[in-house]
Amino acid sequence: MTTPLVSLKDMLVVAPMFALLFMSLIPVMIKVFNGNKEPKPFVTVVYALLGVIVAGGLTASLAGMKHVAFSESIVFDGMAVWGSLLVLISGGFSLMLAYDHVETDGRQFSEQCFLMLGSMIGMLIVVMSNDLIVTFLGIEMMSLCLYILVAMSREHTLSKEAAFKYFVLGSFASAVFLYGIALLYGTVGSTQNPVVTAKVAELLANHNQLFYLGLAMVIIGFAFKVSIFPFHAWTPDVYQGASTPITAFMATAVKAATFIAILRLFQHADPATRSSFLAEPKFLSVLSWLAVLSMLLGNVAAVMQNNFKRILAYSSISHSGYLLVGVITAGFAERIESSLAATTVVLFYLFSYTLMTLGAFSLIGILEKQVGHSLTVDDLKGLASRSPVLAGALAIIMFSLAGVPPTIGFFAKFSLFGAAIEQNLYWLAFWGVMTSVVAVFYYLRPVVAMYMAEASETLVLRPAVLTRMTLVLTAIATIIFGLASSPVLEFVSESVLTRL
């Protein structure tokens, strides 16, 4: 043990978190020293965004590096870079949405920013963690902040209910997750990802029942966070109850971070052998069922919804199903190249999902005119004539979510199903396609309302500049990164290769 416990490089790796922490404290400090007087929201958001940008810059500048830090409990690699960037992008945009939003621009905005940045720190930990217990810590940090954020919506009683539900179920799932970790610890002797994955083959061969159970419970813990069926039930309720910017944040950043953690668990320990636990057909079938049911339930339930946020919640469930297909492919693939290709696809899909979801929620943010207003699809009527730009942007995003080329949503699905078919997971691909058709139906409904229905009188557009910007930017990005998906994919795939 000649290496020091903590090296300078270790600190460099976690520097983005410190940047976030530092910046998150400033507005709160100002408030405290100013006699509990809320600073100007604009100042607050600038500080917060600054933190995000600095963190993003730091992460990006470290890209290409592979480093294992803090006694192998933190790992910094390409996947971490991508995960961090996704988290920071969605966090940054969510901050912008929050700045504009009716429910969050009140007197507690500095606290809100503090919590959002804190949650992002937790996510960064999740993304970089190399140890299940660290992952647990990260998840808890992220979640605890979110519980409060959900509850913080001003004067909105439903948000309290949502927060409490989210809290109880979240803690419940955390306990399950933790129990799983404990069982893994007991059977493997360590909670470090590489150690666990290295021993998978051996333990599976022994039919170590505790290991089976532990793994199952860990998977359930993750599945809860990304709302995989049947651990999804909180999603629509919480998405509806939370204020829209927070919902956007939850839908994108949480999902991105958690899926990275899942990928780490599913990865191959040894490039030469197929060592993921998906080699065990039972796990494969369990996960396949979860994926298929999520795709099915998410899409099918959304068909009958009218509340736009709930639609997006169900859409989020189904997208988790699609992502799980990618994850399964990554774990199932025999050759390490295929596995990495599937990992790339998952990251790419996350990227596309983040863009589209942020865009969709921004539109909701613009249209929600007062506290507690629950936006339905019918409220969109006549938007096309009121604001062609916003309507066009949302239409692009909806088509992208439905997977119509040449948007990024199409290419994400294309590469995802491609990866699945390459591994002969035809049924997963087939169900993916079939449920996509169902999805088309409800993704088209907002478009129908905006363009084809009679205009409604009550349409009020708030002049939320940052939110509008977010919507338009994401829509444009949806097209541009769709057409230029190749550079993005290559970029991701190169950075994923640093894992080796």
Added chain:
Amino acid sequence: MQAEFLFAILLLAPLIGFIINGLRWKSKNYLLAGSIATGAVAISFIAAVLVVMKLFGADAPKAVTVEYFKWMAVGGLEVPVAFVIDHISALMVLVVTGVGTLIHLFSIGYMSHDERPSKYFAYLNFFLFNMLLLILGENLLLMFVGWEGVGLCSYLLIGFWFSDKEKAAAGMKAFVTNRIGDAGFLLGIFTIFFLLGTVSFDEIISKVAGMPVEVGWSGPITLAALFLFIGAMGKSAQIPLYVWLPDAMAGPTPVSALIHAATMVTAGVYMIVRLSPLFILAPNALHVVAVVGAATAVFAATIGITQFDIKKVLAYSTVSQLGFMFLACGVGAFGAAMFHLVTHAFFKALMFLGSGSVIHAMHEEQDIRKMGGLKKYLPITHATFVVGWIAIIGIPPFAGFFSKDEILWKAFSSPLGHKGLWAAGVIGAACTAFYMTRLMALTFWGKPRFDEHKTHPHEAPPSMAIPLIVLAILSAIGGFMGIPHVIGEILPGHPGNWLEHWLAGSIAAPAGEAHGSAIMEWILMGISVSIAGLAALLAFSFYVIEPDRPKQWAARLPGLHRLLENKYFVDEFYFERIINPLVSGSKALWAFVDVNFIDRATFVVGDFVRGMGSTARTLQTGNMQQYALYISIAIALMFVYLLEGPKRLAELFGG
């Protein structure tokens, strides 16, 4: 002159006439329009004569062929735009352009009061162009182009007075019925093409030359022949596709004369004669042709007896005469068929024009019950009509006698013939004589049955009279082109059968010996003429001498009378059994397959998805503990599955 040039004139003259009159379709100047159209056809006629002249002479070619450009060339199918005048088409082209010119001329007077004479003449010219395509086309496809083209013009001209729904319907009926035939024709073309690899008449004939005669029904040539005959049935109004022709009388009368008597309807006969070397190889097909022809001849003639519309009588007469022609084809007497085609063109055109003159004179009255005694008002029309009448009932030496008699004789004597066919022919001829005499009697003779104070029939103007006279002359002498040998021998100078000689190289003859002797021929000739004569006399006595007798007979045989008067209820049968079920069946099909099945299936899927969606929503009770329960159940199931395997899991659910 160059053949290419002459053919171009021949074909393009009517087309140009069509275009000129078509472009000035709003004009009401009937004289100008008529002159243009008539002139165009006359030019065509002259060009035709000039081309046909090339066929005469010692070292004259057997055919004059010109080729302009490739129309279609796909794979092995090469269709040039090529035309030919040989000994068969020469006859036809002269008849069509000649009679066509006369009818155009007649039309000028006839259409003088119409609102849209330019349009009428345009259509008429266009018809002639298509008819020429049909006749002159060197291959089946080009013939088919003309074949459909004449059908189209027929449609337009039948429905010329389209404001009348009945007339528009008649046009449609004609087109659709023809289309059924055309579909058969198409199949015939396909069969021939895949059998012989060509659609050119010349090549078809040279390729089938060495082929053996087909026995049985399923040989390709038999099939092709039958398919083509379906086409001929449609165009030439044979059972069961004859129904359009009587309705086609809705068109202007000159149209009936030109299209529905003299030219277009004979296209089927022409086509079979043209392909006689092919048909002759399929005796079974020829039997079908003969039987259908004979049946039509009798069937239509019997209907003709009871009709009261002057044009309808003539129409059924046309159907019946066409039946004679097919009878001739069917017994292998293609020359006789051509002969009858030509003479029929003369006398039937004459009679239609005559009836046009009558109708014109009677102010659009067509019911012969309201005529009578027109002889004194319309002397020229009457005189010419009489010529036609004598010709059609087959009194020597008028044209009809020679051609009809040749058919009857061949039906009896040809190797493909049969006594039954001959008998049917004689019955048909007798009926013809009867209803034609009846027509004459009711229209021209006896006492006028119209109000002579109100209606003042007047004789036709010269433009209408001249065609009548010319056609009357032709009807009188036209038969001399085909004097039977038995008669020729006893005549001074021993004139041979010119027509037979002329066609000899172009048409096929059935293999085998003809049975029957010259004496037999004389006897049969005598029988048929006398039966026809008797029938005519009977009719004369019925309708002129004792005008009450028909009613008595009708009362005595009510069933037969009703059957005949209602044209054997064929139209009703078609309507009730085919058209109505088709329409209501289609509605049901639409309602059942599209609306109730395919769309329903789509809806069922949609509703299923929706139902699933609703179910999924009911899972979302809002009860947090229930959500936790889902998680717990999932954990439990996963445990059982992972530790015990799928079987245990299934047992849990009672499986």
Added chain:
Amino acid sequence: MPINDALLNVGLSHYLILSALLFTLGLLGVLLRRNVIVILMSIELMLNAVNITFVAFSRYSPTANMDGQAMVFFVMTIAAAEAAVGLALATTIFKKFREVNIRYFEHLKG
């Protein structure tokens, strides 16, 4: 293994069974109890059950792996934080709704 042997020689499995029982108890509490405070307590029970597992595994590990014991501290910290947030939320909703029965909070559904 004779029955009294299993009773007397306390080993890893005993601790594991105990923790499993406690965990199940907590789980049932979350599922069945109506009072929000009791539900919070049940969650704590689940977390503590896990702690027993960690410690037991650590104690009986052949390599004397101490990681498990360290983890318990992490867990306890998290549990404390959770309790704080949970109670805060419970207070808030009690203030809003004047209600502690969990079945009351079913406004969000469908």
Added chain:
Amino acid sequence: MLLSLIVFMPLVSAILISLLPKENWIRPTALFLGLAQFVVSLVLFAQYDPSTPALQLVEFVPWVPALGVSYFLGIDGISFWLVLLTTFLLPVVILGSWTAIDKKPKGFHIALFVLQTAMLGSFVAMDLVLFYVFFELSLVPMYFIVGIWGGTRRIYATTKFFIYTMLGSLLMLLAIIYLMFTAQEVLPAKQMTANILELYKLDIPFIAGQFLNPQTLLFFAFSVAFAIKVPMFPFHTWLPDAHVEAPTPGSVVLAGVMLKMGSYGFLRFVIPLFPEASEHYAWVFLFLGVVGIIYGALVAMVQPDVKKLVAYSSVSHMGYVMMGLFALNTYGVTGSIYQMLNHGISTGALFLLVGMIYERTHSREIEKYGGLAKVLPIFTILFFIVTLSSIAVPMTNGFVGEFLILLGAFEASMFFGSLAVIGVVLGAVYMLWMFKRMFFGEEGELVSDKKHPLHDLSLREMVVMAPLIVLIFWMGLLPNQFLQYSKVSVEHLVSTKDAYQLSIHTPQPESDAQLAFGMKFFKSVAQAPEAK
């Protein structure tokens, strides 16, 4: 670069139109741009060499190299006329919709031009993924055209249209992916590729009589996608709904071009890629083709709505196209290509005419008309000519296509060929019956309405119809002028379909440098395996 120019000129035009400040500038500008892209497409005549079956005017740029997806355009005898038909119809449609589209003209023309790019792109894309992208993209503008400018049930119709088509094409997507991976495994380059010329080289295992083998499954996955688009019985029910609800220009483009994307797909992809399955299951398509012909005709006959009648006639006409394709011989395939053009022109013209009368009376119910011939003589003449073309009277374009198809079908199967001939009769029945009820007889309630006297066609409307009428006769009288462009390609396809290959036509040396570079690059990819 010519093909790229043709494909993307409409997209640029769409952007230009979106920048126009005044509403009354939109239509003239759109017309000008539409004519311009048609004129540009005419350059094809100069650059295209009809004497070779090889792919011409090729452009090749790698797009997503990791997946072997490239921007690969090319044209041959199969797509040549479809491209021209597409560019030809656009100005016609723009002029035809001058007054029909009275709200949001800007959005409409943008949608129209974007649609144009998508359709042209799918005809010249030689990369399966690129094709798929264009193929799907075409749904979106059409979805809006029907949904925004359509009739009362437009939302139902447009959603049905979108979901039906999407369902089919997503299955095809799976098949495309599978093919790309098969190429990676099997082809010597060991590279994933969506390049259709490379995929032609695949020999996909086929077991006759069994359903679960790769070629059969792929064949049906592709076929369903295209059959829905065509639409072939029994996937046709979206079509009448879409047509009835679509605005006139939408119907014209839908019938005129979009349906052809399906039949083109069969010709370009299904038959060459899966030759054994195509041959083995040809009877299915012949059968469904016949059913489509007869069923479409029968149902068309009893439609009370003239537009729906024309829509069902499309089902019938496309049945011919399917029969011709699966006759798998020169006559049938040539006829099908010809029939695609014919249908584009005549059905397009019919929809335009129906639109014109609808603009005057706001009704499409046949029973309310009658006696139009007297009131609107020019309209009647034009309608009649188009009717003739639709029922395939010789000397109009319809005859040539139908004749060749029936000839081909008869060769392939005497039974189905003979059955299909029934369609010839029924076609005349439904069209002429409709014509009779609308134009002949006494004047109907709409026609004799003294308050709203009907006016015959305006000059603009005549100008819209003129090119269509000219083409109807031109194609009918001189078919060889058209056929010669596709002749060699079709013969190549039919004669070598079991081992179909397309080579690249070497361009002239003076052609554009970038193109030459693309060629060189492609050749290095394409020929490398042969060298080994």
